[in-house]
Amino acid sequence: MKLSRLEYARPASVAEAIELLxxxxxxxxxxxxxxxxxxxxxxxxxxxxxxxxxxxxDLRGTEITPVGTRLGARVRWCEIERDAAxxxxxxxxxxxxxxxxxxxxxNRGTVGGSLAHADPAAEMPGVAVACDAIMHVAGPxxxxxxxxxxxxxxxxxxxxxxxxxxxxxxxPPWPPGRRWAFEEFALRxxxxxxxGVAVHYGRDAxxxxxxxxxxxxxxxxxxLRLHAVEAELEGRKIGEALISSAAKLAAASVDPxxxxxxxxxxxxxxxxxxxxxxxxxxxxxxxEGENGPAVHP
Amino acid sequence: xxxxxxxxxKTVEFSGEARTTLADCLRHxxxxxxxxxxxxxxxxxxxxxxxxxxxxxxxxxxxxxxxGSHVTTVEGLSEGEDLSPxxxxxxxHHALQCGFCTPGILTTAHALLTHEPDADEERIRHVLSGNIxxxxxxxxxxxxxxxxxxxxxxxxRGKPA
Numbered sequence: 001m002k003l004s005r006l007e008y009a010r011p012a013s014v015a016e017a018i019e020l021l022x023x024x025x026x027x028x029x030x031x032x033x034x035x036x037x038x039x040x041x042x043x044x045x046x047x048x049x050x051x052x053x054x055x056x057x058d059l060r061g062t063e064i065t066p067v068g069t070r071l072g073a074r075v076r077w078c079e080i081e082r083d084a085a086x087x088x089x090x091x092x093x094x095x096x097x098x099x100x101x102x103x104x105x106x107n108r109g110t111v112g113g114s115l116a117h118a119d120p121a122a123e124m125p126g127v128a129v130a131c132d133a134i135m136h137v138a139g140p141x142x143x144x145x146x147x148x149x150x151x152x153x154x155x156x157x158x159x160x161x162x163x164x165x166x167x168x169x170x171x172p173p174w175p176p177g178r179r180w181a182f183e184e185f186a187l188r189x190x191x192x193x194x195x196g197v198a199v200h201y202g203r204d205a206x207x208x209x210x211x212x213x214x215x216x217x218x219x220x221x222x223x224l225r226l227h228a229v230e231a232e233l234e235g236r237k238i239g240e241a242l243i244s245s246a247a248k249l250a251a252a253s254v255d256p257x258x259x260x261x262x263x264x265x266x267x268x269x270x271x272x273x274x275x276x277x278x279x280x281x282x283x284x285x286x287x288e289g290e291n292g293p294a295v296h297p
Numbered sequence: 298x299x300x301x302x303x304x305x306x307k308t309v310e311f312s313g314e315a316r317t318t319l320a321d322c323l324r325h326x327x328x329x330x331x332x333x334x335x336x337x338x339x340x341x342x343x344x345x346x347x348x349x350x351x352x353x354x355x356x357x358x359x360x361x362x363x364x365g366s367h368v369t370t371v372e373g374l375s376e377g378e379d380l381s382p383x384x385x386x387x388x389x390h391h392a393l394q395c396g397f398c399t400p401g402i403l404t405t406a407h408a409l410l411t412h413e414p415d416a417d418e419e420r421i422r423h424v425l426s427g428n429i430x431x432x433x434x435x436x437x438x439x440x441x442x443x444x445x446x447x448x449x450x451x452x453x454r455g456k457p458a
Contacts, residue, residue, distance in 0.1 A: 033357055041338040102427025
């Protein structure tokens with residue numbers, strides 16, 4: 001339906017955006033608007049003021065350094081798709097965000113918008129949690145950094161205060177030779193996933209996994225780190241029996257929701273299946289000579 | 298709220314409420330009814346227009362966010378009464394029936410082939426996943442877009458976006 005009546009402001013700086021948020025109770029940040037506009041169209045929210053950060057240049061761009069990869073909040077999915085250096089530097093980010101939404105939405109949707117919207121089935125919050133990202137949050141007192149696992153509080157809920165906005169995030173450097181894979185299941189490519197699982201780990205000379213990270217989306221109230229599964233795999237050689245027992249543990253570690261598209265039991269079984277698939281893909285990655293996802297034109 | 302943007306090569310002015318979406322601005326304020334509004338929440342793709350060269354859903358954008366931009370709608374895809382090569386390919390391949398989704402599919406395909414004139418069938422299918430058509434079964438649409446590629450590759454693509 002049509003949106004509720006609202007005011008609109010386009011600040012010239014992050015500081016001005018924060019002043020606007022402070023000045024109007026219930027004001028919301030908009031950038032690409034690809035998550036917020038549907039919320040407004042369903043009248044699930046009726047903010048009195050939209051603060052449009054969609055033209056703030058200092059929220060754009062990516063920076064790849066030895067200490068990590070910094071993404072501005074306004075980086076769009078279509079930009080990640082075309083950025084060969086970024087895709088090499090952060091292959092899991094590239095693979096996961098390839099599944100975000102459809103062509104037209106990818107031209108406007110932003111990294112920061114997806115994180116701040118915090119849909120538990122969305123890929124970008126899953127990337128942040130699976131990769132131990134640090135979120136950079138601007139508020140009246142300056143910038144504070146928040147660990148990704150502390151950032152998400154529930155479905156569509158984050159630690160962002162009314163007068164704060166997300167300005168970017170930093171992903172830790174991706175060590176060479178890391179084993180990784182991501183799989184999700186959606187009814188159509190580009191739709192929200194019913195569930196998705198990401199895994200990455202290093203492997204020592206004896207073939208033992210270390211630094212294991214297992215993340216799941218669409219499997220709880222927030223994007224999840226499956227700590228019990230990580231502990232199960234840590235320091236061990238990955239084989240079929242271990243993958244099979246860890247898959248059962250993965251299914252037991254998640255807390256999926258029932259909805260129109262799938263019930264919780266189905267999603268739980270899906271997490272186990274997807275976990276087995278990502279482990280097999282990660283194990284065979286080097287043999288396949290698969291270094292990273294392809295770059296689209 | 299008063300602002301200007303360029304619509305199909307001409308400067309236009311909009312004066313209205315901030316909550317007006319670009320889709321409603323085009324249809325109700327500027328009389329350009331070629332852009333269709335289906336779901337009004339970013340799922341169906343019928344309202345797709347081209348903003349600064351990129352296909353976007355005009356129901357998921359406020360008119361005020363288009364201030365100063367170049368917007369192309371289905372009305373701007375061809376010169377006068379002549380069909381553009383893409384539109385002619387849709388006619389040739391029977392790529393439309395009721396026509397409701399067609400403006401959004403034409404603008405999407407025009408943006409795609411402008412950037413990627415060599416898009417293969419898989420890429421075209423992938424991109425079209427953002428547009429819902431309930432008549433054709435999509436196959437004639439894919440054939441039409443594949444057929445139109447040659448015109449984009451050699452610069453006969455019709456009026457530029």
